[in-house]
Structure formats: structure tokens, C-alpha cells
Amino acid sequence: MAANETKTQQTLSPREQAIRQLKVKGYLDQDGKPMGRRQFMVSLALAWATFAAALGGLVTILSAFIIPRVDFTRIESFKVGAPGNFPSKTVNEDFKSSGKFWIVNDGQKIFALSVVCTHLGCTPNWMSNESKFKCPCHGSGFTMQGKNFEGPAPTWLRRYEVSLADDGQIVVNKGRLFFEEKGEFEDPRSYIAV
Amino acid sequence: MLGKLKNSVMDSQVKKSIFRVGIPNTDRKRVLIVLGNVFLHLHPTKVRTSGVKLRYTWCAGGLSFFLFLVLTLTGVLLMFYYRPTVEGAYVDMLDIRSQVPFGIMRELHRWSAHAMVIMVMIHMFRVFMTGSYKPPREFNWVIGVILLVLTFLLSFTGYLLPWDQLAIWAITVGSNMAKAHPFVGAAGPFADFLQIGGVPLVHPGDDARFMLIGAKELGGTTLLRFYVLHCVAIPLGAAVLMAIHFWRIRKDGGISGPL
Numbered sequence: 137m138a139a140n141e142t143k144t145q146q147t148l149s150p151r152e153q154a155i156r157q158l159k160v161k162g163y164l165d166q167d168g169k170p171m172g173r174r175q176f177m178v179s180l181a182l183a184w185a186t187f188a189a190a191l192g193g194l195v196t197i198l199s200a201f202i203i204p205r206v207d208f209t210r211i212e213s214f215k216v217g218a219p220g221n222f223p224s225k226t227v228n229e230d231f232k233s234s235g236k237f238w239i240v241n242d243g244q245k246i247f248a249l250s251v252v253c254t255h256l257g258c259t260p261n262w263m264s265n266e267s268k269f270k271c272p273c274h275g276s277g278f279t280m281q282g283k284n285f286e287g288p289a290p291t292w293l294r295r296y297e298v299s300l301a302d303d304g305q306i307v308v309n310k311g312r313l314f315f316e317e318k319g320e321f322e323d324p325r326s327y328i329a330v
Numbered sequence: 331m332l333g334k335l336k337n338s339v340m341d342s343q344v345k346k347s348i349f350r351v352g353i354p355n356t357d358r359k360r361v362l363i364v365l366g367n368v369f370l371h372l373h374p375t376k377v378r379t380s381g382v383k384l385r386y387t388w389c390a391g392g393l394s395f396f397l398f399l400v401l402t403l404t405g406v407l408l409m410f411y412y413r414p415t416v417e418g419a420y421v422d423m424l425d426i427r428s429q430v431p432f433g434i435m436r437e438l439h440r441w442s443a444h445a446m447v448i449m450v451m452i453h454m455f456r457v458f459m460t461g462s463y464k465p466p467r468e469f470n471w472v473i474g475v476i477l478l479v480l481t482f483l484l485s486f487t488g489y490l491l492p493w494d495q496l497a498i499w500a501i502t503v504g505s506n507m508a509k510a511h512p513f514v515g516a517a518g519p520f521a522d523f524l525q526i527g528g529v530p531l532v533h534p535g536d537d538a539r540f541m542l543i544g545a546k547e548l549g550g551t552t553l554l555r556f557y558v559l560h561c562v563a564i565p566l567g568a569a570v571l572m573a574i575h576f577w578r579i580r581k582d583g584g585i586s587g588p589l
Binding site for chain 1: 407410411425429430431435
């Protein structure tokens with residue numbers, strides 16, 4: 137038996153032996169031909185599909201990972217005092233740095249005006265002599281009501297929600313913004329009537 | 331129509347400026363592609379059959395590098411949330427696990443770190459058992475040993491970052507070892523001899539331990555130092571040495587094979 141096998145081995149040329157080896161390992165089919173065209177295309181498609189799935193999974197995981205489930209941005213509300221503390225035609229700057237808003241009484245309404253310039257986000261200054269807000273970055277000017285009347289700012293300054301607390305004080309809720317261009321300044325939550 | 335599109339893509343200047351060699355349909359072009367690519371050129375253009383034989387190499391070096399890549403990717407992601415401060419570190423570590431989608435990134439980083447230490451040692455064992463450290467590869471063995479030390483140091487510095495009890499006491503022990511080193515540690519042998527006119531040169535305020543932890547006691551300075559070492563200094567050093575390590579394989583005659 138063993139002698140027979142040795143004999144067959146010897147009668148095969150080195151090339152034939154190599155082909156036989158490759159057949160045993162499955163690299164060549166029984167006819168001595170390499171992988172067929174169809175099988176090759178299927179393997180190639182499978183390989184690319186696997187690669188695409190892995191890449192898609194990675195992108196999905198990455199985009200999910202960079203957005204946490206918790207947002208630590210603090211939503212604050214401020215008690216700023218009774219409406220009587222804000223005389224007609226004045227801008228109160230007490231909360232400009234701590235709350236990032238002005239309390240404005242324009243004679244008809246009291247509202248909380250955001251200090252963020254609607255151009256590129258700098259903080260304008262209240263020029264009481266000229267009765268306007270002037271942004272030092274690019275020169276946008278706003279009226280006491282927050283209307284953009286000069287410079288590059290495209291819209292009015294935003295306003296925060298205001299309400300009256302049980303003790304009669306004005307509460308500014310920074311969690312809600314009101315936009316002039318959306319017609320929200322008519323919303324009663326955006327002002328307190330004088 | 332399709333042929334026209336194919337031709338306009340294949341002949342475009344954009345394509346030709348990126349891929350200098352055309353379709354790799356000859357051995358020469360295949361070699362040129364490997365030589366002309368900044369990443370692939372570290373690799374030999376030709377690999378012996380034994381070089382891809384898993385039973386010979388165990389692919390231990392390749393797996394070590396793969397784990398390094400996994401650790402780099404997950405590590406960079408963790409840096410988006412982790413603050414190396416006494417107040418922030420532990421809380422951030424917990425928050426990454428519970429408040430971030432795919433917070434398993436943190437576990438992946440830790441598991442891969444353990445796996446890399448094991449894999450690097452397996453790689454070293456394989457290289458030793460196959461005699462692959464012998465000339466002309468002796469210098470690459472030396473680089474490999476330095477890389478092993480850097481892997482341990484990465485593991486050591488990363489261990490402190492969760493800032494839990496395990497971390498703090500492990501680094502307390504580890505940094506106290508630095509204190510006991512001859513000449514450079516204040517409590518080590520020969521430190522007493524290093525003095526000028528009765529003023530000690532090596533004391534607790536300037537010895538190896540102090541340099542490692544940035545203070546006389548473990549604290550915020552230690553955390554910051556270990557963070558910078560872990561995220562920037564050691565990975566950079568390891569990356570440079572890895573480039574040399576892979577390039578030397580080619581220069582030293584390819585992956586060693588059975589004689």
C-alpha cells in the first residue's frame with residue numbers, strides 16, 4: 137500500500153505534484169482550473185459588501201458617539217425685580233454680564249433683550265447718549281427696541297421669555313428665545329405690558 | 331458611454347496625479363505601487379510564502395499593530411469627553427460609559443490595551459523561538475524591546491486616568507519604585523553621596539519620582555502629566571519606532587522564514 141503510493145508520487149512530474157497539492161488545498165478545482173469567473177465575482181462582491189458594512193458601521197458608531205445623551209448647557213432663569221424698578225425709556229444693564237441680557241422698558245413694554253449681536257455674535261454696547269446699541273466688532277446698530285437700523289446685522293436682537301412671579305418680580309427664562317422675523321414679538325410671553 | 335466614462339476617469343489628471351502606476355497587471359507595476367506608497371513602502375515588495383504562514387508567524391506583530399490602531403481610534407474618541415482633572419476624570423469616565431451612545435468605546439480601549447500587552451509579548455516569544463533576532467535582524471530586536479517598554483509605559487500611564495482607588499494606589503506604588511532607584515531616587519542607594527557642601531542634589535523635591543508625578547504627592551499634576559504622556563508623548567515615540575521597526579524588516583531581508 138505504502139509502496140504503491142510512493143510509486144505514483146515518483147511517476148508524477150514536479151509540476152503535476154504541485155497541481156495535485158493545490159487541488160487538495162482547494163485552490164484549483166478537479167479539472168486543474170483556478171476559481172471560476174462566477175465564483176470569483178461572488179467572492180469579490182462578498183468581500184466588498186463586508187468592507188462596506190464594516191465602514192458603514194464605523195461611521196454610524198462614530199456619528200452616534202460624538203453626540204452625548206446628556207446636554208450640560210445650563211438653562212437659567214433670573215429674577216430681576218419688580219416692573220417698577222425699570223423706569224420708562226431706560227435700558228437696565230445689571231444683568232449684561234451675569235445673564236447676557238438687558239431689561240428694556242420702551243414705554244409700552246418691558247422685555248429682556250439678548251446681548252448677542254445678530255451679525256456674528258459679539259456683545260453690543262448701550263450708548264445712552266445716542267439711545268442705541270452699537271456693536272464694536274462690525275458696527276451694527278440697534279434701536280432701544282433692538283431693531284437693526286445700521287451696519288451688517290440682518291435681524292432684530294432676540295428677546296427672552298419674561299413672566300411675573302408670585303411675589304411680583306419679573307422672571308427671565310433663558311430657555312425660550314423670541315424672534316422678530318417670526319412675528320413672535322407679539323407673543324404675550326415675550327414682554328410685560330407697562 | 332460607459333467606456334467613455336471609464337476612459338475619462340482613468341486618463342484624468344486627478345487620477346494620474348494620485349495613482350502614478352496604472353492597473354497593476356504586471357509584477358513590475360505591483361512592485362512600483364508598493365514602492366510609491368508612503369505607507370506601503372515600509373513593507374517589503376515581496377513576501378516569502380513562509381511570511382504569510384500563520385503557523386510560523388502567528389501574525390503576532392501584525393495583531394499588535396492592529397490593536398495599536400484600535401487603541402488610537404478609541405483613544406481619540408475618549409479624549410472628546412475625558413478631562414484630566416481631579417474633579418472631572420472619574421465622573422467623565424463614568425459618563426462615557428452611561429451617557430454616551432457606544433460608550434463601550436471605553437471598554438474597547440481597556441480590553442485592547444490588555445490584549446496589546448499580551449500580543450506584544452507573544453510576538454516577542456515567537457521571534458525568540460524562531461531565532462529571528464539573529465543577525466542581520468539584531469538591531470530590529472533592540473527596537474522591538476524599546477517598543478515593548480513603551481507598550482508597558484502606555485499601559486502604566488493609562489492605568490491612572492480613570493482616577494479611581496485602583497488607579498491611584500497602583501500609581502502610588504509605581505511612582506514609589508522610582509523613588510527607590512539608585513542615584514535618581516531620593517530614597518534609593520547612593521543618593522546621599524550626591525551632594526555639594528552638605529546640600530543634597532537628589533531630594534524628594536527633584537528626584538525621579540517628582541519628575542514623574544509633578545509634585546511630592548499624587549494629585550492633579552500627576553494626572554495631567556500621565557495624560558499628556560499617555561495621549562501624546564509615548565504614542566508619538568511608539569509610532570516613530572514602529573515605522574522604523576516595519577521598515578527594518580524590509581531592509582533586513584524580509585520576514586524571517588524557516589531555513
